[in-house]
Amino acid sequence: MYTQFQIPYTFTALEPHIDAQTMETHYTKHHAAYTKNLNDAALKAGVADREIGALLASLSSIPDEALRTAIRNNGGGFYNHNLYFDTLSPNGGGQPQGAFGSVMDKAFGSFSAFQDEISRLAMGRFGSGWAWLSVDRDHNLALSSTANQDNPLMESKGFKPIFGIDVWEHAYYLKYQNRRADYLRALFNVVSWQKVAENYDKIVSGLRAA
Numbered sequence: 001m002y003t004q005f006q007i008p009y010t011f012t013a014l015e016p017h018i019d020a021q022t023m024e025t026h027y028t029k030h031h032a033a034y035t036k037n038l039n040d041a042a043l044k045a046g047v048a049d050r051e052i053g054a055l056l057a058s059l060s061s062i063p064d065e066a067l068r069t070a071i072r073n074n075g076g077g078f079y080n081h082n083l084y085f086d087t088l089s090p091n092g093g094g095q096p097q098g099a100f101g102s103v104m105d106k107a108f109g110s111f112s113a114f115q116d117e118i119s120r121l122a123m124g125r126f127g128s129g130w131a132w133l134s135v136d137r138d139h140n141l142a143l144s145s146t147a148n149q150d151n152p153l154m155e156s157k158g159f160k161p162i163f164g165i166d167v168w169e170h171a172y173y174l175k176y177q178n179r180r181a182d183y184l185r186a187l188f189n190v191v192s193w194q195k196v197a198e199n200y201d202k203i204v205s206g207l208r209a210a
C-alpha cells in the first residue's frame with residue numbers, strides 16, 4: 001500500500017506565494033485521489049508491495065492495459081506530488097548552497113541560468129504536466145518535461161527526479177488564473193534547495209534504488 005506524504009507545514013505556510021486554498025485542494029483532493037486510485041489499481045494488479053519508483057520504471061510488466069494506465073496516471077500523480085510537496089518549504093527560496101550549489105553551477109553555469117531553463121520547459125509544456133530536475137545515469141543533472149502525470153522514471157532513460165514543478169492548472173489557477181509565469185516566479189520563493197540537495201545526495205550515494 002502507498003501512503004501520501006505528510007506535509008510538515010500548514011496549508012497557509014507558503015502564503016503569499018502559494019495560497020492556502022490551492023494547497024488544501026491540491027493535497028486533500030487531488031493528491032489524496034491519486035493515492036487512493038493508485039492503491040485500488042495496484043491491489044487489483046497485485047503490485048501494491050512494489051516500491052513506487054521501481055513500479056513506475058517497469059509499467060510494461062503490468063499486462064492488463066486498463067490497470068497499467070490507471071497505475072501510470074495515479075502512480076505518477078502519487079509519486080510526483082510526494083516529491084513536489086516534500087521539496088517546498090516556508091523556509092525555502094534563495095539558491096542552493098554548499099556542495100550542491102557547486103554541482104548546479106557546474107551543470108548550468110549559474111543558478112539563474114538553471115532557473116531560466118527549467119522555467120522555459122515549464123512554460124513550454126502545453127496543457128498539463130511537469131518540468132523536472134533529475135540525476136542521470138552518470139550522476140549529471142538533467143532537465144526535462146513530461147505530459148500529464150508522467151515522470152522521468154517512466155522513460156527508461158535512467159533519469160531519477162530530485163525536483164519537479166507541477167504546471168497543471170490546479171497547482172496555480174485559484175491565485176494566478178492563466179498566469180503560469182507568475183506562479184513559476186512565486187514558486188521559487190518556497191523551494192527547499194536543502195531538500196533537493198538531500199535528494200541528489202541520496203541518489204549519488206546509492207541510497208535510493210529508484
Ligand code: MN
Binds near residue numbers: 030171
Ligand atoms: Mn498537482
